[in-house]
Amino acid sequence: MKRTTAFTSIIVSLFLIAGTAANAMAQELIVSAAASLTDAFNDIEPAFEAAHPNVDVIMNFASSGALYRQIEQGAPADVYASANPKWMNKAVTKGFVNQADTAIFARNSLVLATPADNPAHIKTLADLTGQAVKSIGIGTPETVPAGQYAKGALTSKDLYATLTPKMIFGESVRQILDYLSRDEIDCGFVYRTDAVKAGKNVTIIEEVPLEKPVTYPIAVLSQSDKQAMATAFVHFVRSDAGADLLEGRGFKRP
Known part of the structure; x- marks a missing residue:
């Protein structure tokens, strides 16, 4: 009986060690997103992680301008999602984002x-x-x-x-x-x-009537050392699954 208990303890310990090692190996993906995206991206985060078990998404929410300034000052980030094109265009102009990588993924009013x-x-x-x-x-x-x-x-x-x-x-x-x-x-x-x-x-x-519609652009940051995973996150946000989650929070498709 004691041997069985000891053996069970060893097995449990091995599983815990394996789990800790797996967590340590998980890639952290930092997503800087506009404050108005908080609920929608908090829905997207676990859905993306479920499809990519080796990724730990870290969400960073603030105003689009504040996020841009963080990026400008060298703060770590892999993906940038803005609540309007203005700040994304600045990111493109300053070389933080490639123009070809930007895409509108949602609309609002x-x-x-x-x-x-x-x-x-x-x-x-x-x-x-x-x-x-x-x-x-x-x-x-x-x-x-x-x-x-x-x-x-x-x-x-x-x-x-x-x-x-x-x-x-x-x-x-x-x-x-x-x-x-x-x-x-x-x-x-x-x-x-x-x-x-x-x-x-x-x-x-x-x-409120607007001259231009409220649009949300997203892009992988050039400085990211996780280009493939950041691109996968952007693709997920723009996929039907991502669009459904955004619509669930009241956003419109682009």
């Missing part, structure tokens, strides 16, 4: 949203100039694509300069969503996918 009870009784964009509206959440246009889209839409209607004194700037679109969910601002500009995620905590007032 920008909406004007309020806390659930809509305390300022907003019905349209034009209402934002009224005295009842004292705080408007918007991503910092210089670094947050949602903020850039919102600024462009408001500028086209000659509203941006007028509304600037009321604006509360956020470091990411998710931060604006948090403000809305906690009823800390009268309204804000977020992606439809984010507003849907917030559920009953947020009310969508209207979709």
